[in-house]
Amino acid sequence: MLKLDAAHIRNGSFTLAADLTISGGATVAVIGPSGAGKSTLIEGIAGFLPVAHGRITWDGADITDQPPGARPVAMLFQEDNLFPHLTLAQNVGLGLSPNLRLSAQDKTRVTEALDRVGLAGMATRKPGALSGGQRSRAALARVMLQDKPLLLLDEPFAALGPALRMEMLDLVAEIARETGATLLMISHAPEDARRITAQAVLVAEGTAHAPRPTGELLDNPPPVLRDYLG
Incomplete structure (x- = not known):
């Protein structure tokens, strides 16, 4: 509450x-x-x-x-706040670790989150190669991994x-x-x-x-x- x-x-x-x-x-x-x-x-x-x-x-x-x-708290802003030099998987992985030191289990969770929001197979793409809707999905996947109530x-x-x-x-x-x-x-x-x-x-x-x-x-x-x- x-x-x-x-x-x-x-x-x-x-x-x-x-x-x-x-x-x-x-x-x-x-x-x-x-x-x-x-x-x-x-x-x-x-x-x-x-x-x-x-x-x-x-x-x-x-x-x-x-x-x-x-x-x-996890927050989705008006801007997707994705880093243009990072891949989609790296951007989403920031929800688990700010320094991107991800275990094998963490990387599996990133893949599952991307799948969940409809971005399967796009892990290696960078934000500049995505549509606005895809960037929004990536931002949502990152928030999901923060696992906040x-x-x-x-x-x-x-x-x-x-x-x-x-x-x-x-x-x-x-x-x-x-x-x-x-x-x-x-x-x-x-x-x-x-x-x-x-x-x-x-x-x-x-x-x-x-x-x-x-x-x-x-x-x-x-x-x-x-x-x-x-």
């Missing part, structure tokens, strides 16, 4: 207040107007932004002051076409179900949120609100969200 206990996350001169609880294994969309603080919420949970007041806990353990690498998505598929974006969202949802990971996904598209999340957190006017059923929030949005969605 993820809990933000009267947390105030600072992002430059902006501060986002969050007092909410998300159950383990939940699938949650993070929705709100542009600039409202959606990325601030996600980056605060991941440890990239400081908590000025309050605390963040995971399964009762205080992670407020833990560095990002020590948190139970909390998966955060900061619109990693926003640049993909609609059909491919839906395919990637379905793959993320499937992996989250298989692993039991808790999923938080920033979304500007209501159809994406409806597709793979059961709950939604509204971020607006400096506050991240408690989760509500996704359909309920989108079918009957408060004025600030209705104005944004149109």
